[in-house]
Amino acid sequence: MATDSTLDPLMTAVVRDCSNRSLLACLGQILAEPQRLLKVADSAYRHQLGFLKFVLMSDASGRALRLHVWDSNASVVEDVHSHCAEFVSRVVSGALEERHYRLAPGDRFTRFRYRFDAATGHAVAHADGSADVIEERATLLNAGTIYQRDAYELHAVEKLSGNAMTVSAWGPRVDEAVVIKPADARAEECAASAGMPPDAVEGLLMNIYRSLHAAT
Numbered sequence: 001m002a003t004d005s006t007l008d009p010l011m012t013a014v015v016r017d018c019s020n021r022s023l024l025a026c027l028g029q030i031l032a033e034p035q036r037l038l039k040v041a042d043s044a045y046r047h048q049l050g051f052l053k054f055v056l057m058s059d060a061s062g063r064a065l066r067l068h069v070w071d072s073n074a075s076v077v078e079d080v081h082s083h084c085a086e087f088v089s090r091v092v093s094g095a096l097e098e099r100h101y102r103l104a105p106g107d108r109f110t111r112f113r114y115r116f117d118a119a120t121g122h123a124v125a126h127a128d129g130s131a132d133v134i135e136e137r138a139t140l141l142n143a144g145t146i147y148q149r150d151a152y153e154l155h156a157v158e159k160l161s162g163n164a165m166t167v168s169a170w171g172p173r174v175d176e177a178v179v180i181k182p183a184d185a186r187a188e189e190c191a192a193s194a195g196m197p198p199d200a201v202e203g204l205l206m207n208i209y210r211s212l213h214a215a216t
Helices: 009-016 021-032 034-043 198-215
Strands: 052-058 064-070 087-117 122-142 146-149 154-170 177-182
Touching: 009 021, 009 052, 009 064, 009 087, 009 154, 021 034, 021 052, 021 198, 034 052, 034 198, 052 198, 064 198, 122 154, 122 177
Parallel strands: none
Antiparallel strands: 052 064, 064 154, 087 122, 087 146, 087 154, 087 177
């Protein structure tokens, strides 16, 4: 299981601060500094799993503080997947249901191997045969829930209410992930291009900042 000692302490502190004061401070600094906002906008995108992804903070090793937002345009249910890094996360608002799986022989799905390519700065994927999955359990993640996951754990998240949002601290992306998609899926569907207009990102983060500030 992932432990805080493998993650950046400052980023982890933001995740574990359920008052959201640390998260508000981070968002406030980004909104006040144009260069930081541009950096966040350059790496922001709608993730292939459906949510909006914002990297609020990162370091040279690849550790990152991320904000994920399941808005009205997000997919209701994600593909089953593992990750390229371990992480600790907190549900900031809304509610999610996390379903846990294990791989099994079968041909209902195509299994893709997915990894971050540091040389090109983006993820790459390739098909790795057929597979099936077996659901083992489901976990309800309400606002305030803090949870940790190892890179190899297979899961999928379902948005249960409104605009759900999480903040998470990630270790370096050193592992190869697995993505389970429909049998006719293509490798290109396992990744999305980064980059959003800075004014759009500023508006989204400002709305989040105001909502969190009003709730504190």
